[in-house]
Amino acid sequence: MTDRMRFETAAIHAGQEPDPATGAAVVPIYQTSTFVQDEVGVHKGYEYSRTANPTRSALERCLAALEGSGEALAFGSGMAAITTLALTLRSGDRVLLPDDVYGGTYRLFARVLGDLGISFATVDVTDLDAVERQLQAGAALLLAESPTNPLLKIADLAALGDLCRAHGCRFAVDNTFATCFLQRPLEHGADVVVYSATKYLGGHSDLVAGALVTADADFADRLRFRQNAAGAIPGPFDSWLLLRGLKTLAPRLRAHCANAAMVASWLASHPRVRRVNYPGLDTDPGHAVATRQMSASGEPLYGGMVSFELGSEDEALEVCRGTRLFFLGESLGGVESLIEHPGRMTHASLAGSGLEVPPGLVRLSVGIEHVEDLIADLDHALGPAR
Numbered sequence: 001m002t003d004r005m006r007f008e009t010a011a012i013h014a015g016q017e018p019d020p021a022t023g024a025a026v027v028p029i030y031q032t033s034t035f036v037q038d039e040v041g042v043h044k045g046y047e048y049s050r051t052a053n054p055t056r057s058a059l060e061r062c063l064a065a066l067e068g069s070g071e072a073l074a075f076g077s078g079m080a081a082i083t084t085l086a087l088t089l090r091s092g093d094r095v096l097l098p099d100d101v102y103g104g105t106y107r108l109f110a111r112v113l114g115d116l117g118i119s120f121a122t123v124d125v126t127d128l129d130a131v132e133r134q135l136q137a138g139a140a141l142l143l144a145e146s147p148t149n150p151l152l153k154i155a156d157l158a159a160l161g162d163l164c165r166a167h168g169c170r171f172a173v174d175n176t177f178a179t180c181f182l183q184r185p186l187e188h189g190a191d192v193v194v195y196s197a198t199k200y201l202g203g204h205s206d207l208v209a210g211a212l213v214t215a216d217a218d219f220a221d222r223l224r225f226r227q228n229a230a231g232a233i234p235g236p237f238d239s240w241l242l243l244r245g246l247k248t249l250a251p252r253l254r255a256h257c258a259n260a261a262m263v264a265s266w267l268a269s270h271p272r273v274r275r276v277n278y279p280g281l282d283t284d285p286g287h288a289v290a291t292r293q294m295s296a297s298g299e300p301l302y303g304g305m306v307s308f309e310l311g312s313e314d315e316a317l318e319v320c321r322g323t324r325l326f327f328l329g330e331s332l333g334g335v336e337s338l339i340e341h342p343g344r345m346t347h348a349s350l351a352g353s354g355l356e357v358p359p360g361l362v363r364l365s366v367g368i369e370h371v372e373d374l375i376a377d378l379d380h381a382l383g384p385a386r
Contacts, residue, residue, distance in 0.1 A: 005065070006297075007066065007180075007181060007250055007296070007297075008250045008251075010062070010065045010066055011062070011066060011246050011247050011248075011249055011250060012247050014061060014062045014064075014065035014066065015027075015057075015058045015059070015060070015061025015062040015064075015065065016058055016062060016243065027054075027055055027058045027240065027243055028054075028055065029055055029236050029237055029240045030049075030053055030054045030055045030236050031236050031237065032049060032053075032236075033048065033049050034047070034048055034049070035047055035048070049233075049236070050228060050231050050233055051228050053233075053236050053239070055236040055239045055240050055243075056074050056233065056234060056236065056239040058239075058243060059072075059074050059234075059239045059240075059242055059243050059246075060072040060073060060074050060211075062243060062246055063180075063201075063211055063213060063246075064213060066180045066181075066246065066249075067180045067184055067186060067193060067213040068180070068184050068186060068187060069186060069215045070186060070213050070214050070215035070216070070220070071213070071214060071215075071217065071220040071224075072211055072212070072213045073211065073212045073213075073220070073223055073224055073227055074197070074209060074210070074211050074233070074234050074239060074242070075209065075210035075211060075212070075227065075232050075233060075234060076208065076209065076210065076232050076233055076234050076235075076238075077196070077198065077208050077209065077210045077232075078104075078176065078194070078195060078196025078197065078198060078199075078209075078210035079104050079105075079108065079196075079210065080210050080232035081194055081195065081196075081210030081211055081212050081232075082105060082108060082143070082174075082194060082210070083108060083230075083232065084212065084223060084226050084227050084230060084232050085141075085143075085172060085192065085194065085212060085223070086108070086109075086113055086118065086141075087226045087230065088219075088222055088223065088226065089113075089118050089140055089141060090117075090118075090140075091116060091117030091118065092117055092118075093117075093118050093119075093140035093141070094118075094119045094120065094121065094137075094138055094139050094140060095109060095113075095118060095119070095120040095121075095139065095140065095141045095142075095143060096120070096121055096122070096123050096131070096134050096135070096139050096141070096142040096143070096169075097109060097120055097121070097122050097123075097143055098122065098123070098124070098125045098143075098144060098145050098148050098153070098155075099122040099123060099124050099125075099355055100148050100149070100150065100151045100153065100347075100355065100357060101122065101143075101145065101148070101149070101355075102145065102149045102174070102346065102347070103342075103346050103347040103348060103349035103350055104346075104349065105143070105174075106347075106349050106350055106353070106355070107349040110349075110353070121134055121137075121139075122355060124153070125142075125144045125145070125146070125148065125153065125155040125160065126153050126154065126155055126156070126285070126286065128156065128159055128160070128163065131160060131163055132163055132167075135163055135164070135166075135167040135169055136167065139167070139169045140169060140170060141169065141170045141171075141172060142160065142164055142169055142170070142171050142172065143172045143173075143174065143194070144157070144160055144171070144172070144173050144174065145173070145174040145176075145177070146173060146175075146177075146178065146183070146185075146293075147177045147178065147279060147286070147290075147303060147305065149174075149176075149177065149305075149346070150277075150305075150307045150342040150346070150347065150357055150361060150363045151277050151307060151357065151361075152177075152277040152278060152279060152284075152286070152303075152305060152306075152307055153285075153286055154279050154284075154285075154286025154287075154289045154290045154293070154294075155289075156289050156293070157173060157183075157185055157188035157189060157190060157293060158188045158189055158293075160189070161188055161189020161190060162189065164189075164191075165189070170191050170192070171189065171190050171191050171192075172190065172191060172192045172193070172194055173185035173188075173190040173192075173193055173194065174194040174195075174196075175193050175194065175195060176194070176195050176196045176199050176200070176333075177199075177200075177303050177305050177332075178294055178303055179195075179200045179201060179249065179253060180193075181249055181250055181253045181296055182253065182257075182294045182295065182296055182301050182302075182303060183293055183294045183295075186213065186214075186215050188293065191214060191215075191216060191219070192212055192213065192214040192216075192219065192223075193211075193212065193213040193214070194210075194211075194212060195210060195211040195212075195213075196209075196210055197209040197210055197211050197242055198210070198331060198333070199331065199332050199333030199334075200249065200252070200253065200256070200304070200332075200333035201242060201245060201246060201249065201333075202241065202242050202245040202333070202334075203245040203248065203249065203252050203333060203334060203335060204241075204245055204334055204335060205331065205334035205335075205336065206241060207234075207238045207241045207242060207245075208238070209234045209238050209239075209242050210234075250296070252335065252368060253296070253301070253304070254296070254301070255368040256303070256304030256333075256366060256367070256368060257280075257301040257302060257303060257304055258371070259304070259366045259367070259368065259369075259371045259374060260278065260280070260302070260303060260304045260305065260306050260364075260366040261278070261280045261302065262371045262375070263306055263364065263366050263371065263374060263375060263378070264276050264278035264280060264281055264306045265281070266375050266378070267306065267308050267378070268281060268283075270382060272310060272311070272315070272382050272383075273308050273309070273310065273382075274308075274309045274310065274311060274360070275308060275309040276306065276307075276308045277306070277307040277308065277309075278302065278305075278306045278307075279294070279302045279303070280300075280301075280302030280303075290302055304332075304333070304365060304366045304367075305332060305363070305364070305365060305366070306363075306364045306366055307342075307361055307362065307363040307364065308361070308362055308364075309358050309360045309361050309362075310360040310362065311360055312359065312360050313341075313343065313359035313360055315360060316341050316343075316359065316360045316361065316362050317341055317344070318381075319339075319362055319378075319381045319382055320339050320340065320341050320362060321381075322380065322381030322382075322383075323339050323377050323378065323380075323381045324377055324380070325337055325369060325373060325374060325377040326338060326339035326364065326374070326377055326378070326381075327339070328340065330345050330346050331365075332363075332365035333365060334365070334367065335367050335368050336367045336369070337364065337365060337366055337367035337369060337374055337377075338364070338365040338367070339362060339363070339364055339365075340362070340363050341361070341362060341363075342357045342361055342362075342363050343356060343357050343358075343359050343361060346363070
């Protein structure tokens, strides 16, 4: 993003100049697999859409601008982005993951990359002493989440960046929950930022995509080579949909955050709720770090995700079945509210690993509906105190 454009402006204009051929105000969907060359090896910057496509290029320029610096690469999914990042590792390398890591990330490292000689360990990313001990044991990559999924722990990104540099470890941050509107990890010492762009960046539950952003030009070249070699790209239409979603990211996130804060506060007072995980609550262990680290134009905002614990798995499943406006489904970050049971759904891959999330845990992706309607829906599902 240039000095002349603030976030909301860059989301609409960065990488999205009027089409030079027609003057179209919106980036066209270049739905083509190949590009005609003037002579052998002489072309207009594009040869084959796996390597590069004008719609995807516009998306990548916009993502890089919103992140504040560096180069962005768009992928066919968040897991494709993480897999391409992992392709920069070598057999014998060791990776550190959060101890409540997203189930799909755990599955990749536990059941796929292990066969290639890449090992991993999990660590509480909020415990800097524990992270340093793991780094001292050797690690090529720390892939942190902040907030984590699904317990919404807040890692001190600047402190983790310092530790990783001291131990020669690459530092990646999955910024899916916060997005570049609330938090820009590159400014806190991260080497690379990871997104499931399916979620808040797209924002409308109508696409699957991912992204990586890095300020290291040489590392970006390594990633781009692997992206092309493996073919882990989004199509032109999904790239266009994601560009459209980015235009409204700022106003959507403000609405998500406002609703989530009110829902979390209401849940914290409900007699059936044993614990609420939301960094915007004064009582949350990560509140102070989140207040310093997550903000939009200097205003602390804490995201649209909330999780809470009930007394048992049966109670959690009952509540998941009982909502009407909160749709029961995986994913998050769309304008509509979602509810899910992590232990049975997004984090089922952790079963038997020793990293299982609490059985009574419920995760909410709080949408942008009227918050009083959302609270009434949860009140109906939770019912009276038992």
